[in-house]
Amino acid sequence: MKIALASDHAGYKYKEIIKEWLKSRGYEVADFGTDSEESCSYTDFIRPAAEAVAEGKCDRGIVLGGSGNGEAITANKVRGIRCALCWDLRSARLSREHNNANVLSLGQRMMSIEEAIEIVELWLSTDFEGGRHQTRIDAIEK
Numbered sequence: 001m002k003i004a005l006a007s008d009h010a011g012y013k014y015k016e017i018i019k020e021w022l023k024s025r026g027y028e029v030a031d032f033g034t035d036s037e038e039s040c041s042y043t044d045f046i047r048p049a050a051e052a053v054a055e056g057k058c059d060r061g062i063v064l065g066g067s068g069n070g071e072a073i074t075a076n077k078v079r080g081i082r083c084a085l086c087w088d089l090r091s092a093r094l095s096r097e098h099n100n101a102n103v104l105s106l107g108q109r110m111m112s113i114e115e116a117i118e119i120v121e122l123w124l125s126t127d128f129e130g131g132r133h134q135t136r137i138d139a140i141e142k
C-alpha cells in the first residue's frame, strides 16, 4: 500500500517519525513535504498529497499539522477525498468503518508520538463496513 504523507512545519517532526515507521512496516511512502520546521502554509503540501490519493497515485493519505484542522479542511476540498481528523483510537476506527476515510489528519500538538503511531496503525488496518454507510458516502459524492 502506498501512502501519501504531508505536513506543515507544526507537523514535521511527527511526519518524519511516521514515515520511518511506515517504511519499517513495508508501506511505500510518497512524501509531499514540508522538509523542515520553517514556518510555511499547510495548503502547499497537503493539497498535492490529497490530489495524489484522489487520482489513485496513492492508496491512502496521512496529513499532519499542529491541530490537524487546517490540514483536514484543505484535504477535503479535493473531490473524492474523505479526510478524517482523528484524536484517539475510537475516532480513527470509526473513520474507517463508517466513513471509509481515505486520508487521516493528526495534530502534532494534540497527542504524543506514541498515540499518533497507535492511531496510524489502527487506521491503516481497519476495513470499511459498507452497507448503510456506503449509501451515505454516495450521497456525499453527489
Ligand SMILES: O=C[C@H](O)[C@H](O)[C@H](O)COP(=O)(O)O
Residues within 6 Å of the ligand: 008, 010, 011, 039, 042, 065, 066, 067, 068, 069, 070, 071
Ligand atoms: O490548522 C492548522 C494547523 O494546526 C497549523 O499547523 C497551525 O495553524 C500552524 O500554526 P503556527 O503557524 O502558529 O505554527
